[in-house]
Amino acid sequence: MKLATWNVNSLTVRLPQVLDWLKSNPVDVLALQELKLTDDKFPHEAFTQAGYSAQCFGQKTYNGVALLTRTPAVNVIKNIPGFADDMARVISADVGEVRVIGGYFPNGQEPGSEKFDYKMSWLKGLRDWVREELATHSKLVLMGDYNITFDDADVWDPVGMKDQIHCTEEERYHLRALIALGLHDAFRLFQQPAKSYSWWDYRDFGFRRNHGLRIDHILVSDAIKSGVTSCVIDRAPRKNERPSDHAPVVLELGLP
DNA sequence: ATGCCTCAGCTCCTGAGA
Numbered sequence: 001m002k003l004a005t006w007n008v009n010s011l012t013v014r015l016p017q018v019l020d021w022l023k024s025n026p027v028d029v030l031a032l033q034e035l036k037l038t039d040d041k042f043p044h045e046a047f048t049q050a051g052y053s054a055q056c057f058g059q060k061t062y063n064g065v066a067l068l069t070r071t072p073a074v075n076v077i078k079n080i081p082g083f084a085d086d087m088a089r090v091i092s093a094d095v096g097e098v099r100v101i102g103g104y105f106p107n108g109q110e111p112g113s114e115k116f117d118y119k120m121s122w123l124k125g126l127r128d129w130v131r132e133e134l135a136t137h138s139k140l141v142l143m144g145d146y147n148i149t150f151d152d153a154d155v156w157d158p159v160g161m162k163d164q165i166h167c168t169e170e171e172r173y174h175l176r177a178l179i180a181l182g183l184h185d186a187f188r189l190f191q192q193p194a195k196s197y198s199w200w201d202y203r204d205f206g207f208r209r210n211h212g213l214r215i216d217h218i219l220v221s222d223a224i225k226s227g228v229t230s231c232v233i234d235r236a237p238r239k240n241e242r243p244s245d246h247a248p249v250v251l252e253l254g255l256p
Numbered sequence: 257a258t259g260c261c262t263c264a265g266c267t268c269c270t271g272a273g274a
Contacts, residue, residue, distance in 0.1 A: 009273085010263055034273090036264065061264050062272075107273060147274070166274065199274070202261035213274075245262080245274080 001253045002027040005102060005143040005216055006237075007199075007246035011035040011064070015043055017240055022050055025234070027250065028070050029095050031102030033145045035064030042066070059088035065104050065144070069095050083125030090126070092133075097255065098224070099137035101130070103144035108165050116165070119147075123174035131181050138223035139255075142183060145246065146217045148175045150185060154214035156197065166215055183219040186231040186251050198233050199246045206245075207238050218251045227254045 004027045008014040011032065022030065030052070035042070039058045047054045047068055056066040057078040065088060067073055073093035079085050092101040103126070108119035134140055148171040152158035161167045179185065187196070197212025206212060220228055230252040238247045 013263075034263095109272085109274085164274095201274070204260060206261090215274080242262090 001029075001096070001098070001255055002250065003029040003031075003100065003141055003143065003218070003253065004248050004250040005031040005033070005145070005218060006248035007033040007104065007145040007216060007244060009034050009036070009244040009246065011043070011066075012037055012041070013242065014244055015046060017237055017243070019046060019050055021237055021248065022052070022068075025248075025250065026051075026070075029100055030068040031091075031100070031143055032066045032068065033064075033102065033104035035059075035066060036061060037064060055091060055093055057088045057091045063088045063104055065089060065091045065102050067091050067093055067095075067100060067102050069093070071096065073100070080122075080125050080129045082129055083122065085122070085125075089122075094137075097139055098253075099133060099140040101133070101140070101142045101144075103142065103146075105145060105147045107147050108171065110165055111163065111168050111170070120170060120174070123171075127174065127177055127181065130178065134181055134221060138221060140183075140221040141218060141224070141251070142178070143218040143249070143251070145215060146175065147215050148172060149213055149215060150175060150188075154197070156195065156211045156213065166213055178219060182222045184222075184225050186218045186220050186228050187214070187233070187249065189225070189228055190231060196233055198249055200238065202245050207243075216246055216249050218249055220251070220253075224253060224255070228252070229254050
């Protein structure tokens with residue numbers, strides 16, 4: 001089983017690239033973030049022709065998430081039960097025997113801002129819910145754009161970005177608290193190239209200079225950790241002519 | 257330097273992203 005997550009920064013703009021990518025990377029599950037479109041504009045037909053069924057949770061202009069699956073997804077939940085939110089950030093479903101959660105975590109803008117406070121409460125809400133999900137679904141994958149780095153290894157300029165957004169101790173505390181529920185950062189289960197990032201600023205030739213952050217993550221539960229055979233960041237789509245600022249992260253999983 | 261890109265929208269500027 002192969003699963004992937006990709007923040008596409010507008011599905012309208014990126015649809016051809018997503019279809020191209022799926023052709024060469026026929027994953028079983030692709031979680032998309034930042035669709036930036038409403039459900040009535042979701043390109044179901046294009047994905048059907050590509051062999052995928054889609055569950056989407058869109059929103060005008062901002063946010064919006066979807067799950068593309070080869071086999072139909074069931075028991076779909078949108079956003080975080082128990083956490084009132086007017087933004088479309090989370091979609092989850094059963095795919096085979098795996099509970100899959102795709103999320104677009106809040107950006108947070110700047111420590112101390114209202115948006116940062118929202119990010120902190122959202123992270124708490126997510127954790128309380130994921131704890132419950134884990135109690136009933138031992139095989140669980142939580143993936144998406146977390147907008148948080150784990151540590152300095154995920155940051156191109158850890159000195160310059162110290163205590164900046166995506167790199168604060170408060171955000172990292174919440175990330176570690178998710179791990180403490182019994183989840184594992186699939187990417188770090190393997191030896192990885194130094195300076196591996198999943199996002200690069202559009203400005204100042206960020207990608208060319210590898211000025212990036214690793215903020216897109218795939219967390220896997222205890223029950224499937226030993227089945228994980230690889231986890232990589234696919235930089236290829238970032239070399240497209242009009243790329244998303246994020247690259248896909250791909251997980252390969254052997255299930256008994 | 258509060259900008260550098262990119263995207264959406266009540267679109268020719270602004271807000272947001274990260």
